[in-house]
Each structure stands twice: as C-alpha cells, then as structure tokens.
Amino acid sequence: MTWLTWRQIRAQVWAAAGVLAVVSVVLALTGGHLADLYTASGLGTCVAADDCGRAQGVFAAGVQADDLRPFLYFAGIALMYLTPAVIGMFWGAPLVARELEPGTLRLAWTQTVTRSRWLLVRLGLHALAAVLTTALLSLAVTRWAGPLDRAGGLPGHDQGLDLPNRFAPLVFGARDVVPVGHAAFAFVLGVAVGLLVRRAVAAMAVTLVILAAVQVLVPAVVREHYRDPLSTTTPLTVSGRPHQVRVDGQVLAVSMPVDLPGAWITSVRTVDSTGRPYAGPVPEACTSPAFPPAECDAAIDRLRLGQLVTYQPAGRYWTFQWAETAGYLLLALGLTLLCAVWIRRLRLS
Structure with missing residues (x-):
C-alpha cells in the first residue's frame, strides 16, 4: 500500500x-x-x-x-x-x-x-x-x-x-x-x-x-x-511634524504616524483630553482659505487632542x-x- x-x-x-x-x-x-x-x-x-x-x-x-x-x-x-x-x-x-x-x-x-x-x-x-x-x-x-x-x-x-x-x-x-x-x-x-x-x-x-x-x-x-490588545494614548501635536488633516463638513480627521517598532497596530483613534472620540468642531483656521496651513496646525494643537492606539506588541x-x-x-x-x-x-x- x-x-x-x-x-x-x-x-x-x-x-x-x-x-x-x-x-x-x-x-x-x-x-x-x-x-x-x-x-x-x-x-x-x-x-x-x-x-x-x-x-x-x-x-x-x-x-x-x-x-x-x-x-x-x-x-x-x-x-x-x-x-x-x-x-x-x-x-x-x-x-x-x-x-x-x-x-x-x-x-x-x-x-x-x-x-x-x-x-x-x-x-x-x-x-x-x-x-x-x-x-x-x-x-x-x-x-x-x-x-x-x-x-x-x-x-x-x-x-x-x-x-x-x-x-x-x-x-x-x-x-x-x-x-x-x-x-x-x-x-x-x-x-x-x-x-x-x-x-x-x-x-x-x-x-x-x-x-x-x-x-x-x-x-x-x-x-x-x-491575546487582548494593549493600548496607549500619545499627544497629537502636529506642528512641524508629519501628519494628515481631513475636513468633511463639521467633521475633523487628523492623524500622525505611530512609532511602535515591530508592533501590529490594530486601530488608531483621535480622542479629546478626556479620552472620548473626537470628530469636531473644526477650527476656523482649517476651513477658511484665508489662513495658512501653519495656523490650522496651531489650532489643532490648542485642542489638546491625543491618539488612542490599540496594538499587539512585537514581543x-x-x-x-x-x-x-x-x-x-x-x-x-x-x-x-x-x-x-x-x-x-x-x-x-
């Protein structure tokens, strides 16, 4: 056989x-x-x-x-x-x-x-x-x-x-x-x-x-x-750093690269100072063409937002x-x- x-x-x-x-x-x-x-x-x-x-x-x-x-x-x-x-x-x-x-x-x-x-x-x-x-x-x-x-x-x-x-x-x-x-x-x-x-x-x-x-x-x-994922919140300070900003009506989406070497990042969310998801209001400097991009970045920094990152660590x-x-x-x-x-x-x- x-x-x-x-x-x-x-x-x-x-x-x-x-x-x-x-x-x-x-x-x-x-x-x-x-x-x-x-x-x-x-x-x-x-x-x-x-x-x-x-x-x-x-x-x-x-x-x-x-x-x-x-x-x-x-x-x-x-x-x-x-x-x-x-x-x-x-x-x-x-x-x-x-x-x-x-x-x-x-x-x-x-x-x-x-x-x-x-x-x-x-x-x-x-x-x-x-x-x-x-x-x-x-x-x-x-x-x-x-x-x-x-x-x-x-x-x-x-x-x-x-x-x-x-x-x-x-x-x-x-x-x-x-x-x-x-x-x-x-x-x-x-x-x-x-x-x-x-x-x-x-x-x-x-x-x-x-x-x-x-x-x-x-x-x-x-x-x-x-395994249950880990999470960390990092300040969302965008001035002078690589970032993306998207405005859709009254909804603001802003993100920055996450530096967690070797990790599997499963989600990234923008949160306010209390840890709740943030989508607006949109600063006027980000909606009006009268303001330069630097003013929009400074306005976002004043919101004191953060990024809530959920991830599986490299280990x-x-x-x-x-x-x-x-x-x-x-x-x-x-x-x-x-x-x-x-x-x-x-x-x-």
Missing part, C-alpha cells in the same frame, strides 16, 4: 522539489547581498531612534537601487499564500474524489487493505510531503526576508523602506511556522471536500473558495483575539505564530477524524 501510494504521489513530489530548488537558488543568489546591506547600514547595532533613522535611510537606498529585491519580497509573500492553496486544490481535493468518481474504490476495498488503513497511508504520505515542502519554502523565504523584516521592527522604520513589519497581517501568514499549519489544514480540507463532493474538479473549486475565505477571515477577524509575535499554527493543526486533525468516520460509512454499491 505504501509503495502504491508513493508511485501515485511521486510526480507531485518531484514537481515540488523542482519548484523548491528553483526558489532556493534564486533566493540564495540574492539574499547574501541583502544581508550585507543590512550589516553595512548599521541597523544591526543602532539603538537610538535618530541613529536607526539614518541607518534605515542608508539601507533603503541600497535595497531600492535594484528593483529585483522589492519584487522578490512580495513574490515570496505571494508564494507562501499560494502554496497551501495549491496543495489543498491539487493534492488534497482529488485524493479521494478521483477514486470515488470512477468507482475504483470498489477494487481497493475488496482486497486485504481496510478502509482505515487505505485512508491513513494515503493521508499520511501526502500530508508529510505537503508539510515538508511548505516548511522548506517558508524557511527559505523567511531567511531571505530576514533583513527586511528586522528593519521593519526597528525605530525609525518610517524613514526607510515602506514595507510592513513581520507582525503585519499581510506578512505574518507568510513567515515562519504559520504556512506549515496552513498547508496541513489546506490539504486535509481538500480531502474532506473531495470525500463529500465526490467530483474532483468541483472539489478543487470548493476548496479554493473555502481557503480564500479563510485567508481573509483569519487575519481580519480571528487573529487579533489570540507577542511568536505567541501568535504558535497559536495560529496550533489552530490550523487542530482543524486538520478534526477534518481527518471526519474523513475517517465518513469513509467507513460509504457504501460501495
């Missing part, structure tokens, strides 16, 4: 190995120079915000001197989101569906192999290949992007590259161990959908829709609840990584049990 399963999966394994080899070579050829830029910029030793800001500028100039590195950065993120989807669609969904659709299970299950053993061997070998492939890809991408991720978690990052840090929703799911858990879940989800739908192409389409929904809902709705990054990975693995285990129960109830006639 194991040898037969290997013969059926070996084409997928060799294809995955080929992709992994190409990705590894490309990242190896470009990653060394990126690490050298990080070291030469001084980011590895800076402490004060001013020193880190200057180092960020040097590092950003070196990275942006070649369009290839920014492209590879976002290509790596896309690859780590596409890999679980491809595994779920092309490895998981057809695994049982292509046996059910033509009825070849009738032959397999009338031999000496039990249904449970048939499912366990096929699931086990495919899942092992899926997890190992994703783990190696994630390791290669995470190591290559390490200098960029570390730069995004240091003070003064707003003076360097305009890239999200590794805790940001876009990047978080494409780094370290989360893609591995995601791949395991995607594979078993595809198997479960194929078992229920019984049509390979339809199962692939349904699996893609579910995985796309999961990739949107987890960072947007679920992830922020792993929780690995807590969130392991929590999300564990969640995906538990879902995969639950779906595996569902498949085991459902396949025992299938009738061959």
Whole structure:
C-alpha cells in the first residue's frame, strides 16, 4: 500500500522539489547581498531612534537601487499564500474524489487493505510531503526576508523602506511556522471536500473558495483575539511634524504616524483630553482659505487632542505564530477524524 501510494504521489513530489530548488537558488543568489546591506547600514547595532533613522535611510537606498529585491519580497509573500492553496486544490481535493468518481474504490476495498488503513497511508504520505515542502519554502523565504523584516521592527522604520513589519497581517501568514499549519489544514480540507463532493474538479473549486475565505477571515477577524490588545494614548501635536488633516463638513480627521517598532497596530483613534472620540468642531483656521496651513496646525494643537492606539506588541509575535499554527493543526486533525468516520460509512454499491 505504501509503495502504491508513493508511485501515485511521486510526480507531485518531484514537481515540488523542482519548484523548491528553483526558489532556493534564486533566493540564495540574492539574499547574501541583502544581508550585507543590512550589516553595512548599521541597523544591526543602532539603538537610538535618530541613529536607526539614518541607518534605515542608508539601507533603503541600497535595497531600492535594484528593483529585483522589492519584487522578490512580495513574490515570496505571494508564494507562501499560494502554496497551501495549491496543495489543498491539487493534492488534497482529488485524493479521494478521483477514486470515488470512477468507482475504483470498489477494487481497493475488496482486497486485504481496510478502509482505515487505505485512508491513513494515503493521508499520511501526502500530508508529510505537503508539510515538508511548505516548511522548506517558508524557511527559505523567511531567511531571505530576514533583513527586511528586522528593519521593519526597528525605530525609525518610517524613514526607510515602506514595507510592513513581520507582525503585519499581510506578512505574518507568510513567515515562519504559520504556512506549515496552513498547508496541513489546506490539504486535509481538500480531502474532506473531495470525500463529500465526490467530483474532483468541483472539489478543487470548493476548496479554493473555502481557503480564500479563510485567508481573509483569519487575519481580519480571528487573529487579533489570540491575546487582548494593549493600548496607549500619545499627544497629537502636529506642528512641524508629519501628519494628515481631513475636513468633511463639521467633521475633523487628523492623524500622525505611530512609532511602535515591530508592533501590529490594530486601530488608531483621535480622542479629546478626556479620552472620548473626537470628530469636531473644526477650527476656523482649517476651513477658511484665508489662513495658512501653519495656523490650522496651531489650532489643532490648542485642542489638546491625543491618539488612542490599540496594538499587539512585537514581543507577542511568536505567541501568535504558535497559536495560529496550533489552530490550523487542530482543524486538520478534526477534518481527518471526519474523513475517517465518513469513509467507513460509504457504501460501495
């Protein structure tokens, strides 16, 4: 049974190995120079915000001197989101569906192999290949992007590259161990959908829709609840500092960049001196063209506003990584049990 399963999966394994080899070579050829830029910029030793800001500028100039590195950065993120989807669609969904659709299970299950053993061997070998492939890809991408991720978690990052840090929703799911858990879940989800739908192409389409929904809902709705967020209020003094002001009738919206290196900022609200949300009234200096922008800024400063920032600190990054990975693995285990129960109830006639 194991040898037969290997013969059926070996084409997928060799294809995955080929992709992994190409990705590894490309990242190896470009990653060394990126690490050298990080070291030469001084980011590895800076402490004060001013020193880190200057180092960020040097590092950003070196990275942006070649369009290839920014492209590879976002290509790596896309690859780590596409890999679980491809595994779920092309490895998981057809695994049982292509046996059910033509009825070849009738032959397999009338031999000496039990249904449970048939499912366990096929699931086990495919899942092992899926997890190992994703783990190696994630390791290669995470190591290559390490200098960029570390730069995004240091003070003064707003003076360097305009890239999200590794805790940001876009990047978080494409780094370290989360893609591995995601791949395991995607594979078993595809198997479960194929078992229920019984049509390979339809199962692939349904699996893609579910995985796309999961990739949107987890960072947007679920992830922020792993730990209660922290909050801090900072004075909103805009004169002489970067800021944005928007006036819509009697509604005033003003904001400034938030400096919490490496943190995942979930919300930023403008509040008054008592801590209540502020939207107006709008100072006359901000509505009349007779006043210069500096007068508007001074009027906003006199309001003594603040910014209430809600965030997950950088120190929780690995807590969130392991929590999300564990969640995906538990879902995969639950779906595996569902498949085991459902396949025992299938009738061959």
